[in-house]
Amino acid sequence: MLTIRNLEKDYGGVPVLERISLDIKEGCFCGIVGPSGCGKSTFLRILLGQEAPSRGELLLDGVPLPNEPSTERGIVFQRYSVFPHLTARENLLLAHDFEGSPFLGRAFGTRRREAERMADQLLDRTGLDPARDRYPAQLSGGMQQRLAIAQALMKRPRMLLLDEPFGALDPGVRLEMHDLLLELWREHGMTVFMVTHDISEAFKLSTRVLTFDKVRTDPQFPDAYGATVTYDLSVDGTAFPDNIEKDDPNAEAG
Ligand SMILES: Nc1ncnc2c1ncn2[C@@H]1O[C@H](COP(=O)(O)OP(=O)(O)OP(=O)(O)O)[C@@H](O)[C@H]1O
Ligand SMILES: [Mg+2]
Numbered sequence: 001m002l003t004i005r006n007l008e009k010d011y012g013g014v015p016v017l018e019r020i021s022l023d024i025k026e027g028c029f030c031g032i033v034g035p036s037g038c039g040k041s042t043f044l045r046i047l048l049g050q051e052a053p054s055r056g057e058l059l060l061d062g063v064p065l066p067n068e069p070s071t072e073r074g075i076v077f078q079r080y081s082v083f084p085h086l087t088a089r090e091n092l093l094l095a096h097d098f099e100g101s102p103f104l105g106r107a108f109g110t111r112r113r114e115a116e117r118m119a120d121q122l123l124d125r126t127g128l129d130p131a132r133d134r135y136p137a138q139l140s141g142g143m144q145q146r147l148a149i150a151q152a153l154m155k156r157p158r159m160l161l162l163d164e165p166f167g168a169l170d171p172g173v174r175l176e177m178h179d180l181l182l183e184l185w186r187e188h189g190m191t192v193f194m195v196t197h198d199i200s201e202a203f204k205l206s207t208r209v210l211t212f213d214k215v216r217t218d219p220q221f222p223d224a225y226g227a228t229v230t231y232d233l234s235v236d237g238t239a240f241p242d243n244i245e246k247d248d249p250n251a252e253a254g
Contacts, residue, residue, distance in 0.1 A: 001026035001191060002047075002159075007056035008226065009042055015226030016042050020056070022210070022229065026158075029185060029192045031202030034212030038227040040195045043212070044161045047193060048073050074157030076148045076165050082136045088147050089132040092119035095154040115154075122150040126180060142173035146180065153184065160185075162194040166201070178205060209233045 002024040009017040016039040024030065032040050045051040046058065049069045058065045060072070082091045096115040123129045126146040128139075136144055145165060152160060165181075166174045182205060185192055196202050202209050211231040218224045 001028075001061060003057070003059040003062070005057040005059075007046070007053045007058065009039065009046065009051070010054045010226075014223045017046075017053075017212075017228070018226035019228045022232070024191060026191055027189055029205060029207045030194070031206030031209040032193060032195045032212060033197070033199055033202050033209065034227065034230075036197075038212045038214065040212055041163055044163050044193060044195060047159065048161055072157055073159045073161060074152035074155050076145075076152050076160070076162050082144060082147050082151065084136050087133045087135055088128050088139065088143075089119055089123060091136070091147060092122060092150055092154050095151045118154060122153055125184065126150045140173075142169050142177065145169060145177065149181070149184070153188065156188070158191060160190045160192045162192065164195055164197065167197070174201075181205065203235060207235055209235060 002022075004020055004022045004024075007017060007020040008015065020043070032043070034040055042051065046053050047065075049065060049067050052067045083094065086094060093115055096118065120129075120132075123132050126149065128143060128146055128150065131139060131143060136147070139147065145168070149165070162181075166177050169177060178201070181192075184190075194202070194205065209231070210229050210233075212227045213230045214225055214227045215230060216225040
């Protein structure tokens with residue numbers, strides 16, 4: 001589905017990413033780990049189209065990805081800013097409005113009813129239904145994060161980009177979020193890229209784990225080289241029984 005060829009990214013002549021080539025299958029759950037500052041968020045921003053690569057190719061179904069965010073790609077940041085003046089349900093409906101008509105705003109008629117149906121379904125699936133009319137400030141961190149994920153899913157993205165989505169959550173809520181994310185991933189058949197600092201989380205959830213790091217370093221010039229993919233591991237399920245059949249997004253849970 002996604003082909004990346006010799007992708008490189010510099011900021012003001014300083015290389016951040018270099019020589020990244022990957023083929024990503026539709027439905028893959030790609031975990032991304034690596035030291036702080038190695039370019040993981042930069043890589044996600046390039047996938048999102050928020051940032052252009054300095055060199056190299058990025059093809060979706062063989063066609064160059066447009067350098068602007070589109071509804072094919074949804075993103076959830078570590079601290080996602082849902083709109084504070086809108087309730088949980090209104091936040092979801094707004095995500096849908098923006099997609100349909102970014103300048104006009106609200107959707108009407110059939111489109112509106114479709115959006116409401118989707119919002120209610122997602123509120124239900126993320127366990128936020130009882131909190132549908134609450135404002136973000138009245139939600140816990142875990143609930144806000146579920147709302148952010150629901151908001152990204154309102155656009156039915158083919159690709160879901162998650163940048164340390166559970167970093168701020170306590171361990172119990174994290175485990176609940178893992179289950180929810182895996183269920184939604186299977187249901188929607190999405191391709192997921194998830195950056196995390198937690199290696200066990202990456203192996204638990206992913207079908208493929210990519211590690212980013214610098215392979216070349218020059219002590220005289222620490223900025224001379226960028227990071228690349230140092231390991232590309234297929235998680236086959238033998239070592240991680242939780243992972244069996246995760247390559248098939250439509251596979252039954254369990
Ligand atoms: N807009 C920008 N302008 C200049 N330099 C940038 C910009 N964005 C990122 N960088 C630099 O690129 C490098 C990679 O940053 P990035 O945020 O992608 O790292 P990361 O792997 O996500 O780190 P962390 O794990 O701490 O989130 C850093 O050295 C950062 O300073
Ligand atoms: Mg980052």
